[in-house]
Amino acid sequence: MPQANNPVSFPRPKDFAHFVLDRIHDVELGLKFLDWASKRPYSCSLNGSAYSSLLTLSARFKVFSEIELVLERMKLEELKPTCEALSVVIQAYADSGLVDKAVELYYVVGEIHNCVPSVFACNSSLNVLVKHQRIETARQVYDKMLENSCVDNCSTCIMVRGLCKDGKVKEGRELIEDRWGEGCIPSVVFYNTLIDGYCNKGEFESANGLFKELELKGFLPSLETYGVMINGFCKKGDFEAIDRLLLEMKERGLKVNARAYNNIIDARYKHGCTVKVV
Structure with a gap:
């Protein structure tokens, strides 16, 4: 059949x-x-x-x-x-400067999936929050990332930069030490951020102390490090220190960029010094 x-x-x-x-x-x-x-x-x-x-x-x-x-x-x-889709959306909003939408969806991920977005989405959110000087919200995001073991070096660096911009350099250093141990600053990038923070606060001795500590620990100052220190000494009007840094850079084969030279010239005018053509 x-x-x-x-x-x-x-x-x-x-x-x-x-x-x-x-x-x-x-x-x-x-x-x-x-x-x-x-x-x-x-x-x-x-x-x-x-x-x-x-x-x-x-x-x-x-x-x-x-x-x-x-x-x-x-x-x-x-x-x-999905958490993955929301992470991509959050990163897109954050990278486009749409801070409120990024933060809104950051919390949506927690409500729906009981976790945080991807580390890339979180870092983008931290970055845009710091740019908009919303340091308290950034700290909340960072602390939640820590709870969920979703923090990398970039996350900590962004948060430290935000704290330093907000004048909380000591808190920034404590954040680093909480993660890597007392007295430990893991890279020249973190030193640069802290030094810049001290210079912006006018605490030049603290900045110079970190610069010396950096070298004692075997790190080589980068162009950015020298630029930050030169900018700080320009604000202070310490041109002898600037000349020492310029000589040190020359000995290491590092070239001073136009921005640093402009800062030096501007500072000499402001402090009533003779402008030397270098």
């Missing part, structure tokens, strides 16, 4: 949409695909994975209007975006 033919089962668009979207590198093309998928026979609403892929695609190209529409649609359909 002949067997009845079994009906052929085709995958539904919602089951493969995210695989396609993950491979598309054009937002307009992605939206056209979704429009096509929605008109197929037996079509149904997209799932969270597909929407998350669309979020990621839109964020990569910073199409924020589409991101808002997708997030609203997901909220209405009670679907949760």
Whole structure:
């Protein structure tokens, strides 16, 4: 007796949409695909994975209007975006200077997934918060990152820079020592940040002390280190110290950039000194 033919089962668009979207590198093309998928026979609403892929695609190209529409649609359909997708969106907002949106979604990740976004998204958020002088919020983000073991050297450096810009250099150093141990400053980058912080506060002796400590610990001052120190001594009007630094740079084969020279010339004028052409 002949067997009845079994009906052929085709995958539904919602089951493969995210695989396609993950491979598309054009937002307009992605939206056209979704429009096509929605008109197929037996079509149904997209799932969270597909929407998350669309979020990621839109964020990569910073199409924020589409991101808002997708997030609203997901909220209405009670679907949760993945942590990975939200991380990409947060980074896009932060890198574009949209600090409030980045912070808002940072907290959304915690509410939905009980974790923090990726370290890249967190660092971008820290960076934009520091740029907007929202140091208290940045510290809250940083502390939450610590709780979730989501901190790298870049995270700490951004936070220290923010504290130093806010005049809290001592707190910045304590933050470094909390992570690496008392008396430990792990790299010349951190020294530069702290030295700059002291110079901006007018605490030139503390800045010079760190400069000497840096060399005693075997670190070589970078061009940035010399630039920060020269700028500090320009504010103080200590041109003998500046000349010593310039000589040290020459002996090491380092060239002074135009910005440093301009600072020196400007400082000599302000302090009533003769301007020497170097």
